[in-house]
Amino acid sequence: MIEFFKQNFALLTLIGATLAVCSGVVWAIVYYLTYAVRSQVLGKTIWSGNARNNSVALTFDDGPAPDTLEILDILREENMKATFFLIGKQVEKYPEIAKRITDENHQIGNHSYSHPIFLFCGADKTSRELEKTQEIIKEATGITPKLARPPCGVRSPAYFAAAEELGLQTVQWSDAGFDWKKISAKRIARNVLETVQNNSIVLLHDGDSSGKSNRQATVKALPLILRGLKEKGLHVAPLDRMCPEIYESKPGSNFIAQSIKGEKQR
Numbered sequence: 006m007i008e009f010f011k012q013n014f015a016l017l018t019l020i021g022a023t024l025a026v027c028s029g030v031v032w033a034i035v036y037y038l039t040y041a042v043r044s045q046v047l048g049k050t051i052w053s054g055n056a057r058n059n060s061v062a063l064t065f066d067d068g069p070a071p072d073t074l075e076i077l078d079i080l081r082e083e084n085m086k087a088t089f090f091l092i093g094k095q096v097e098k099y100p101e102i103a104k105r106i107t108d109e110n111h112q113i114g115n116h117s118y119s120h121p122i123f124l125f126c127g128a129d130k131t132s133r134e135l136e137k138t139q140e141i142i143k144e145a146t147g148i149t150p151k152l153a154r155p156p157c158g159v160r161s162p163a164y165f166a167a168a169e170e171l172g173l174q175t176v177q178w179s180d181a182g183f184d185w186k187k188i189s190a191k192r193i194a195r196n197v198l199e200t201v202q203n204n205s206i207v208l209l210h211d212g213d214s215s216g217k218s219n220r221q222a223t224v225k226a227l228p229l230i231l232r233g234l235k236e237k238g239l240h241v242a243p244l245d246r247m248c249p250e251i252y253e254s255k256p257g258s259n260f261i262a263q264s265i266k267g268e269k270q271r
């Protein structure tokens with residue numbers, strides 16, 4: 006055996022390297038299709054606006070949570086509307102905060118029930134996560150969301166099939182505060198302001214999907230972000246005004262998602 010390895014070392018190394026490269030390439034492709042925020046391969050994904058009037062949309066994920074209240078206070082003071090992508094479990098916990106979001110005319114979207122990575126979920130679990138959240142949000146706010154943002158932005162064919170079934174448009178983002186890292190309010194604001202421009206969709210968080218930390222850094226960053234946007238001549242606009250196609254067109258999915266849907270209907 007050892008003799009075989011010695012004599013064929015070069016060949017075995019070549020085979021090993023080829024397998025490593027192939028698996029690397031396969032993973033790179035899967036990563037692009039599912040994790041890449043702007044990828045359109047598996048289905049239609051909105052990640053920026055198309056308005057011509059220096060608009061920016063603010064989006065908050067993983068709430069509702071206690072910190073959502075302070076964010077709502079700041080937005081109310083500034084007379085600005087944002088979009089909140091709600092986790093079903095959190096809405097069950099804080100239905101009155103979810104109701105305040107819609108009462109104050111902010112937009113809402115479905116961010117799954119338990120925040121799983123859809124790439125690792127089957128078709129049934131994926132559609133249950135979205136369906137259940139639609140029902141919980143409707144129950145708490147009286148509104149059925151038309152928007153969805155998958156946890157961590159990760160989309161799969163099963164996700165697009167389920168989203169299309171529920172009439173959900175997928176909205177990702179173009180700029181982020183990276184507030185999921187443990188960083189200061191100043192750093193969060195700087196992260197946003199360094200890259201933000203006309204038609205940016207900004208990702209921030211008002212809750213924590215693991216329930217382990219609060220979002221006080223984001224709360225404190227928000228006034229800094231709003232001041233910075235003003236200095237740049239940018240104003241905050243509701244998502245549907247920045248991307249009119251959100252409510253005009255039907256959610257798109259490609260043939261892979263379509264075949265999953267067909268499979269489920271059979």
Ligand SMILES: [Zn+2]
Pocket residue numbers: 066067116120156157214
């Ligand atoms: Zn999230």
